[in-house]
Every structure is written in C-alpha cells, then in structure tokens.
Amino acid sequence: MNIAQLLAVPLFDPGIGQGARQFTELGIALLLSSLIGLEREVQQKSAGLRTHTLVGVGSALFMEVSIHGFGAVTALTGAPQDPSRVAAQIVSGIGFIGGGLIFVRRDAVRGLTTAATIWLTCALGMACGGGLPLLGAAATLVHFLVVRGFPVVTRRMALVPGDRVELHLSYRTRRGLLGRVLELCTKRGFRVTDVHIEPEQASADGREKGKAKEAGVVLSLEGKGPAYPLVEELTFWDGITEVGLRAHQDSGD
Incomplete structure (x- = not known):
C-alpha cells in the first residue's frame, strides 16, 4: 500500500x-x-x-x-x-x-x-x-x-376598537378632497399615522375632457372605534370614486 x-x-x-x-x-x-x-x-x-x-x-x-x-x-x-x-x-x-x-x-x-x-x-x-x-x-x-x-x-381582530386599519381612496384631484378627508378622520377620532399618495392618472370621465385627474391615497389610521361609518360617509362624497378598508399590513415582512 x-x-x-x-x-x-x-x-x-x-x-x-x-x-x-x-x-x-x-x-x-x-x-x-x-x-x-x-x-x-x-x-x-x-x-x-x-x-x-x-x-x-x-x-x-x-x-x-x-x-x-x-x-x-x-x-x-x-x-x-x-x-x-x-x-x-x-x-x-x-x-x-x-x-x-x-x-x-x-x-x-x-x-x-x-x-x-x-x-x-x-x-x-x-x-x-x-x-x-x-x-x-x-x-x-x-x-x-x-x-x-x-x-x-x-x-x-383587525377592526376592533383601538386597532389599526388602512383606508384606500381613489379621488379626483384639484378639489381639496384630501384635506377634507384628513379633517373628517380627525373629527371621527382617528389618528392618521401614514399617508401614501399614488401617482395621478387621467380621469375616465369624458365630461372632464382630460382636465381632471384621479389619484389614489392610502391612509393608515389608529382609532378607538370601528371605521365602517367613516367608509360609509365617504362613499357619498362627490369626487371620491372608490373607497376601501382593510387591516393594517405588517411592515416588518
């Protein structure tokens, strides 16, 4: 060997x-x-x-x-x-x-x-x-x-009192709607912890002839009560085309 x-x-x-x-x-x-x-x-x-x-x-x-x-x-x-x-x-x-x-x-x-x-x-x-x-x-x-x-x-457990939710909105710009929405959230007892605005897009409404644009915004809210009444009221606002609510997404992923 x-x-x-x-x-x-x-x-x-x-x-x-x-x-x-x-x-x-x-x-x-x-x-x-x-x-x-x-x-x-x-x-x-x-x-x-x-x-x-x-x-x-x-x-x-x-x-x-x-x-x-x-x-x-x-x-x-x-x-x-x-x-x-x-x-x-x-x-x-x-x-x-x-x-x-x-x-x-x-x-x-x-x-x-x-x-x-x-x-x-x-x-x-x-x-x-x-x-x-x-x-x-x-x-x-x-x-x-x-x-x-x-x-x-x-x-x-997302929508129980005191929890965090995300409010998704699509609205027509140049109408001061975002400021009014933020004011409404504050009046209803919610604290806005984050605002994420999506890029503007041309409105699909033919009557505006391209002058009006739509934007999307995601508001992170903290409150002591349910957010459903807030969503219900926003659906009747003129200029708001879409309203959605979901549980706050964990940012740690």
Whole structure:
C-alpha cells in the first residue's frame, strides 16, 4: 500500500463523521429549510427558496464539522474538543445576512420577518447537524404557525376598537378632497399615522375632457372605534370614486 492509499483511507472513511447518520441529518436540514424557503418564495419575499435552503444546509454542515471534523487534531494534541465554538460563530455570522435584509423607508422598517426566518432556518440547520432533527422539525412547524396562523388571527381582530386599519381612496384631484378627508378622520377620532399618495392618472370621465385627474391615497389610521361609518360617509362624497378598508399590513415582512 503506497502513501496515497494510506492518506485516502482516513480521508473517505465513513466511520469518522461521514456515515449514514450525518448524510441523513444534512438531508433533513435540506428538507426543512426548503419548506421555509418555499413559503417565503410564494410570498415573493426578498429571500426565498435558494437562500433559506443554503442557510439551513450550510448551518447543518458547520455543525457536522464542529462535532466530527476535529477528531484527528484532538488525538494528536490531546486538547479537549469544544463543538460549541463553531456553533457560536454561526450564530454571529448569520447576523450579517439578516442585517442585509432589513431596510428603512419613510420611517417604516421592512424585512424584519424575512431576517427572522433566516435566523430560524440557521437554527434548525444547526439542530439537524447537531443530532437534534426532531427539534428542527418542531421549529419548522412553529414557523408555519407564526407566519401563516398569526395573520389569520390578526385579520379577525383587525377592526376592533383601538386597532389599526388602512383606508384606500381613489379621488379626483384639484378639489381639496384630501384635506377634507384628513379633517373628517380627525373629527371621527382617528389618528392618521401614514399617508401614501399614488401617482395621478387621467380621469375616465369624458365630461372632464382630460382636465381632471384621479389619484389614489392610502391612509393608515389608529382609532378607538370601528371605521365602517367613516367608509360609509365617504362613499357619498362627490369626487371620491372608490373607497376601501382593510387591516393594517405588517411592515416588518
């Protein structure tokens, strides 16, 4: 047996952390992280299937290396092995990816939920790589409970007193309607927390012959009472072509 054969045997030895158990753990991490990534892909978020899958499998591989990759060094030096050192560096390093997904626009923070799912995917990958696949599976179920189940609950509670709603309006410009709408909201006990105005478009009313334009506005409101009476009154205003109401969208996604 030559030198190359002597080196090749330990390199590809399945008994030193490269056996069926380790490949199964990587496979479980691949499956669970793909499920989370697929959900974010369907929601068209900034980090989707590929990002979450790579984070989950990479974290699992780091844990495998941390647990099984330094056996030869320990045997030569006699120094104790500490697998938690690599795990701690994974937790610190994943923060750079999560931080890059968070941005602020008009005082609204966006990307927090996506960054949190990256963090969770890293954790479940570490759990699978560390020999705790059941905990990783439980964390995956918790993810779907939070991102799918919680919005259903909040939507049902959206229009109770004291909650936040979004008022969507389409109106003809140059009539001072926006100022009157804001005044009405204030009189009805609502606080306007955000105003988003969409670009003007030519009015479809032929009588105006292109002189009048329509604009859209989204008002974020906080109030102590239901917003339905407000919507009902605005529907009778001359110049307002469309009124809509929905639960306030979470800006942290």
